[in-house]
Each structure stands twice: as structure tokens, then as C-alpha cells.
Amino acid sequence: MNSLQLTALPDFPLVGPGDDLAALTLAALEQAGIRLRPGDVLVYASKVVSKAEGRARKLSEVKPSAVALEIAKTCDKDPRLVELILAEANEVVRIRQGLLVVEHRLGFICANAGIDHSNTAEDEDLVLLLPEDPDGSARRLHQELSAASTAEIAVILNDSHGRAWRMGTVGVAIGVAGLLSVSDRRGAPDLFGHLLQITELGTADELAAAASLLQGGADEGAPVVHVRGATYVPGEGHLQDMLRPRELDMFR
Amino acid sequence: MNSLQLTALPDFPLVGPGDDLAALTLAALEQAGIRLRPGDVLVYASKVVSKAEGRARKLSEVKPSAVALEIAKTCDKDPRLVELILAEANEVVRIRQGLLVVEHRLGFICANAGIDHSNTAEDEDLVLLLPEDPDGSARRLHQELSAASTAEIAVILNDSHGRAWRMGTVGVAIGVAGLLSVSDRRGAPDLFGHLLQITELGTADELAAAASLLQGGADEGAPVVHVRGATYVPGEGHLQDMLRPRELDMFR
Numbered sequence: 001m002n003s004l005q006l007t008a009l010p011d012f013p014l015v016g017p018g019d020d021l022a023a024l025t026l027a028a029l030e031q032a033g034i035r036l037r038p039g040d041v042l043v044y045a046s047k048v049v050s051k052a053e054g055r056a057r058k059l060s061e062v063k064p065s066a067v068a069l070e071i072a073k074t075c076d077k078d079p080r081l082v083e084l085i086l087a088e089a090n091e092v093v094r095i096r097q098g099l100l101v102v103e104h105r106l107g108f109i110c111a112n113a114g115i116d117h118s119n120t121a122e123d124e125d126l127v128l129l130l131p132e133d134p135d136g137s138a139r140r141l142h143q144e145l146s147a148a149s150t151a152e153i154a155v156i157l158n159d160s161h162g163r164a165w166r167m168g169t170v171g172v173a174i175g176v177a178g179l180l181s182v183s184d185r186r187g188a189p190d191l192f193g194h195l196l197q198i199t200e201l202g203t204a205d206e207l208a209a210a211a212s213l214l215q216g217g218a219d220e221g222a223p224v225v226h227v228r229g230a231t232y233v234p235g236e237g238h239l240q241d242m243l244r245p246r247e248l249d250m251f252r
Numbered sequence: 253m254n255s256l257q258l259t260a261l262p263d264f265p266l267v268g269p270g271d272d273l274a275a276l277t278l279a280a281l282e283q284a285g286i287r288l289r290p291g292d293v294l295v296y297a298s299k300v301v302s303k304a305e306g307r308a309r310k311l312s313e314v315k316p317s318a319v320a321l322e323i324a325k326t327c328d329k330d331p332r333l334v335e336l337i338l339a340e341a342n343e344v345v346r347i348r349q350g351l352l353v354v355e356h357r358l359g360f361i362c363a364n365a366g367i368d369h370s371n372t373a374e375d376e377d378l379v380l381l382l383p384e385d386p387d388g389s390a391r392r393l394h395q396e397l398s399a400a401s402t403a404e405i406a407v408i409l410n411d412s413h414g415r416a417w418r419m420g421t422v423g424v425a426i427g428v429a430g431l432l433s434v435s436d437r438r439g440a441p442d443l444f445g446h447l448l449q450i451t452e453l454g455t456a457d458e459l460a461a462a463a464s465l466l467q468g469g470a471d472e473g474a475p476v477v478h479v480r481g482a483t484y485v486p487g488e489g490h491l492q493d494m495l496r497p498r499e500l501d502m503f504r
Contacts, residue, residue: 206423
């Protein structure tokens with residue numbers, strides 16, 4: 001039977017700077033009675049990776065530039081937060097009351113450069129940047145998990161993004177390892193031997209969205225989701241493959 | 253344990269105009285040994301609903317207008333297909349070589365008004381329009397399935413859409429019944445008592461994406477996916493709730 005099983009690893013501990021996420025994952029898998037099998041995927045909320053990598057910043061230590069002060073006025077945000085957003089951005093895409101949409105330095109378009117205020121700690125002063133290099137983080141986790149298991153698996157870092165024309169955030173992949181992030185189906189025959197006209201499947205993004213259903217928008221103690229039964233193409237994927245090249249961008 | 257289980261109903265028969273999808277679903281559920289429980293979700297590939305509702309059209313019977321001929325030249329598509337796309341669209345959003353992006357009459361922005369050429373039948377002449385009223389289709393399925401079971405369930409129609417800035421298509425919801433399509437989390441306290449800043453979760457879209465992982469971009473004999481374990485808000489949802497109001501659209 002064609003089925004997919006997602007499990008939020010239970011009782012995952014609160015994570016702090018320097019924590020060994022791979023070791024915590026292996027312990028949590030064991031506790032959950034899950035033995036990694038070939039084709040399994042582990043989806044990490046980017047937030048938990050950021051915490052482990054020490055990406056928290058204190059707003060009180062940020063000195064906003066003149067540009068940040070100006071933009072902060074327009075979008076009605078904390079100028080220190082805007083300063084951090086600009087430092088994480090290639091360019092500002094849209095500014096509106098309550099909203100600052102940028103191209104993140106990693107290439108994707110998102111609100112606030114993915115900087116998160118809630119759920120960091122009991123400290124109002126702390127915000128959390130996205131991981132420095134999500135593909136690299138995924139690759140390290142993939143390596144460390146693979147070293148402890150003979151199973152070929154995949155790792156995805158997900159984050160919650162808004163969309164241009166749809167309401168509500170959905171999980172998307174911002175880092176991958178062990179799978180091609182986009183599955184090329186062009187030319188594959190369909191049920192009736194027609195060539196499939198659909199171009200490519202956003203497999204990593206769909207896995208990120210599926211896992212996000214168990215993470216509830218915050219990590220809420222369920223930052224790592226184990227997925228079994230997914231069809232994907234093993235290989236060396238990259239965030240870059242999921243991003244529409246600038247020359248094909250019709251909507252910026 | 254917080255977990256999610258998705259099952260593509262096996263051996264779902266090929267569907268034709270007038271077929272009773274609810275009855276076919278109940279038979280397939282029984283064959284799969286799945287008894288509906290409260291909170292279960294059934295996700296239908298919109299294609300199978302279109303087929304049941306007789307939404308196939310013959311290109312050979314379409315007479316393209318002057319406008320369709322003109323647009324077809326620019327985007328290099330069959331003028332008869334373009335005629336059908338325009339008839340299903342409120343407005344053309346972008347035209348490029350090989351690409352025609354429109355606002356569908358249902359309000360969402362997508363390529364080719366969601367009209368699908370592949371996998372309809374062994375007839376090159378046939379294309380498939382989206383269901384006339386996907387919320388209505390979902391509601392009918394919901395009613396008929398609910399009549400046969402005491403369990404409170406939800407129904408989603410999904411379709412594969414491209415995104416403005418990301419590569420690959422992902423499943424999105426184009427019709428819902430029995431759940432709020434967007435879950436408002438604003439103001440909910442997070443782990444540390446902060447107020448969650450994330451605005452709203454695109455729950456129906458995430459469920460649509462998750463189910464799409466088992467449908468593989470085409471229906472491939474797996475047009476109906478049963479989901480167990482999802483957290484959602486029961487209620488009367490609407491496609492409209494998932495669409496960004498025109499006045500908040502910054503990217504058209």
C-alpha cells in the first residue's frame with residue numbers, strides 16, 4: 001500500500017548553542033522505537049538548527065543604521081530588528097505597514113529575512129536568525145546520522161513562509177541533503193502513455209509542508225519529524241535548485 | 253505520539269463522467285481496511301473530480317477567438333487550448349514563451365487556468381478543466397461520506413501549482429469542506445508564553461501538499477489520499493479564505 005508516515009520525535013529536548021543535534025536525534029529515534037531505514041527523511045525546523053548553531057542575537061546589542069531607521073518607520077517595526085533583517089538580505093522587495101519582504105542572502109524571498117522573535121527563550125531581547133548555511137547544516141546532519149546508520153536517508157531543514165497570492169504560511173525547504181530538491185518528471189509517460197506535461201515536482205517543499213503539519217508553526221517541542229514512505233530521488237540536492245532563477249522571475 | 257499517516261487508496265478505479273466518487277471512496281476505504289474516524293481527511297486530486305463531473309473538453313470542438321489566436325502566438329500554445337484557458341480566467345497575469353499565467357475565475361493565480369492535457373484518456377483531443385465549483389464538490393463529497401459514517405471528517409480537493417519564486421509544483425487546496433482552510437494562530441502563546449507572531453497557518457494547503465507526495469504529480473491510480481492524525485480546525489472552510497485579497501496583493 002502506497003503510504004506515508006510522519007512522526008514528530010517525542011520529548012525532543014530544548015536545544016541550546018553547541019548542542020549535538022545528530023546525537024539528540026539518534027537518542028530521540030531510539031526512544032521512539034524508530035530504526036532508520038533506507039528512504040527515510042528527517043525534517044528539522046530551521047529554528048532548532050539555528051539554536052544549536054548559536055544564531056540568536058540580542059536586539060539590545062544592535063545599533064540600527066540610518067537606512068534601517070528609515071525603513072523601520074515605513075513598516076512600523078523595531079529599527080534594531082530591521083537592521084538585522086537588512087544584514088541578512090540581498091535586497092528589499094516590498095515594504096508595507098507591518099511587512100518587510102526581502103530577498104534573503106540565501107536567495108529566497110520571504111518576510112523579515114526569516115528572523116523569528118517568538119519561542120527563542122524567555123528573553124524578549126532575543127531573536128533568531130536562520131542558519132548561516134542551511135544546505136551545509138543539512139549535510140552535516142546527514143553525514144552524522146549516516147555514520148550511525150547504514151541506511152541511506154535524506155535531511156531537510158524547513159521554515160514557514162508566506163506566499164505571494166495565498167493566505168497562511170506553509171513549510172518550505174531551506175536546506176537539503178541526500179535528495180534532489182526538485183524531481184524532474186518532464187517526459188515521464190503517464191497512465192496512458194502521454195508525456196507528462198507537468199514540469200517538475202517540488203518534492204522537498206512538499207515534504208517540508210507535510211512535516212510542518214506536525215510542527216504547528218512553532219517548534220512546540222516537535223522540531224524534528226521523521227518521514228517514512230516518501231518517494232524522492234536520492235542525490236546531492238541544493239537550496240539553489242528550488243529557487244527560480246532571477247531571469248525567470250516574473251513577479252518581483 | 254504526534255504522528256500523521258497518509259494512505260493512497262489502492263486500486264482506485266478509473267473514473268468517468270457521472271461516476272459516484274463517494275461510493276467509490278467508501279468501497280476503496282473498505283478494501284483498504286480503513287474505517288473513517290473523527291478528524292480523518294480525504295484529499296482528492298482535482299483531476300478525478302473533474303473526470304467524474306464531466307469536465308473534459310474536446311479541442312477539436314473549440315473555435316479560438318481573435319484574442320486567443322493572438323495570445324497563442326505569443327506563448328506558443330494551441331490556440332484552442334488558449335481559448336479554453338481564457339474562458340476559465342478572470343484575467344491574464346503574465347504571458348511568456350511557453351507560459352500563460354492567469355487569475356482563474358475561482359480567484360487563484362495559476363498556469364493555464366489549471367487545464368490539464370495529460371492523463372485524461374487515450375485521446376489526444378481531450379483536455380480537462382478544473383471542477384466547476386471545487387468547494388461545492390468538496391461539500392457534496394463531505395456530505396455523502398458523512399452520511400455513511402458517523403465520523404466528523406474533512407475533504408480537500410488538491411491541484412498542483414507553480415509558485416512565483418520557487419521551482420517545482422506543489423499541491424495546494426482548491427476546495428475544502430469540514431475544515432477551516434487557514435488556521436489562525438495569531439495571539440496563541442508559544443512554548444515560553446510569548447505571543448506567536450506567525451500570522452496564520454495554511455493548513456489545507458499543507459495537507460494538499462502532503463497528499464500530493466503520494467499522487468506524484470499525476471493521478472497515477474492514486475487520486476484519493478486518506479489522512480489520519482492531522483491537527484485542523486473543523487468548520488465551514490472556503491477556497492476564498494486561502495486567497496490573498498486583491499488589495500493585499502503586492503506581486504501582481
